[in-house]
Amino acid sequence: MAFDSTSTYVATDALKQAVNAAVVLERPLLIKGEPGTGKTLLAEELAASLGTRLITWHIKSTTRAAQGLYEYDAVSRLRDSQLGVAGVEDVANYLRPGKLWEAFTADERVVLLIDEIDKADIEFPNDLLQELDRMEFHVYETGETIRARHRPIVVITSNNEKELPDAFLRRCFFHYIDFPDRDTMERIVDVHFPEIAPRLVSEALEVFFELREAPGLKKKPSTSELVDWLKLLLADEISREALYQRDPVKAIPPLAGALVKNEQDTALLERLAFMARRRGR
Template identity: 90%
Template structure:
């Protein structure tokens, strides 16, 4: 079944082709893009389109590749042996399967999301090369080999915070999610808010893209933040009216805390608005 847009997710033609190519090649799909562009949501939609389960492995700066395979709790085993607890001789009782183990031993093909891989240290991707390539790994404590019963569809996301090793990239199908243009953003808004007033969408999108284009902005507002902002505007008629009557020379739009997330950008926008007011005099 080919991946396509749904009632809850707007996929560009390039993204559809990338997903379907990765599934056909049985290669991990590496998705990069700005935060908030729907990379994680893509995996959820792919699982839904394949009518299968999504297994998510959220990566942190402290995450090690081995944790995705399994973890051996030697401390608990030592404690239990000292207490004379039964079953301590069976090392399998102290193995905690990771997300790859869970995906490999599933009774059906699943979608495995390795989310924000660039948060881990530089060796993390290389440490997963063989396991993702061969779809198997060895459990040293028991001597068994865990092999994938059904090859999972692997989706890997990255916010591009650090470069990934070439050897890892060679094994992936890559796609960069470009930030949506106004028409695509309109389609995304329509998916989330089918009953929203056209005037509100038009004005909000105009302000949103103005903010993103502000020179020197440290953090540009994302798609997910636009959705949050629109949700707030729809619930607040006074904020809507303030948006309709907004003067570009005023620093910030109503409920700007949904879009502008640090004091440097707030101060920058205030300075830009001040300069605009001076030019009018």
């Protein structure tokens, strides 16, 4: 297997090497990077390129590692026993398989995405060490061991909200997705909008990278937000013309709500524009 860019996803050489290395080593691929740089989309495109199924486990602050294995619904079993429901004596009827169980028992090699692992408790990654290492886990209620029929390709994403344990990191192949440079961004835009006017791409990227370089910006616009902005500009001719005729010292570009996401950054851009106008007098 050799992962490559697809018709809908632009992968850098470093990212391709990381994916292929993780597959060869049979290690989870830990992907970090700014929000909106395509970490989750990578797993989707990897599964599509392999023609296999993607199993996604979205992690929340309340998610426990055991939920990825299975959950035992003791409450339902107690209720059914009181109502005389058939099959209550079989505990297996009250086990709810988790995403790891689903990936391990799949009839084909699947891609398992553990999305935003850093949202969970600090112990969450360590609680999955053995299961991801040995590709098996024990079901205490039935005494069986669930083993992977086909070792899944595991992709783990993190937004760097908290540090991950060293023991967990040692078992992963790590890659940080750098923010795309202008040439790469042009390729990404071309993938999403193959017939877009070169002038619009040039003007939009000029504004986009100026925004990202603004000093003190709380939230820099991401790749996914640029795509949304371009989609809006393509649908609104008036805003598109406003972009072409924009005064360089004006603060906010047209339809800026797709790029600037809080009032602090809006105020900052307005102050920077005011200072630029004063210097130009």
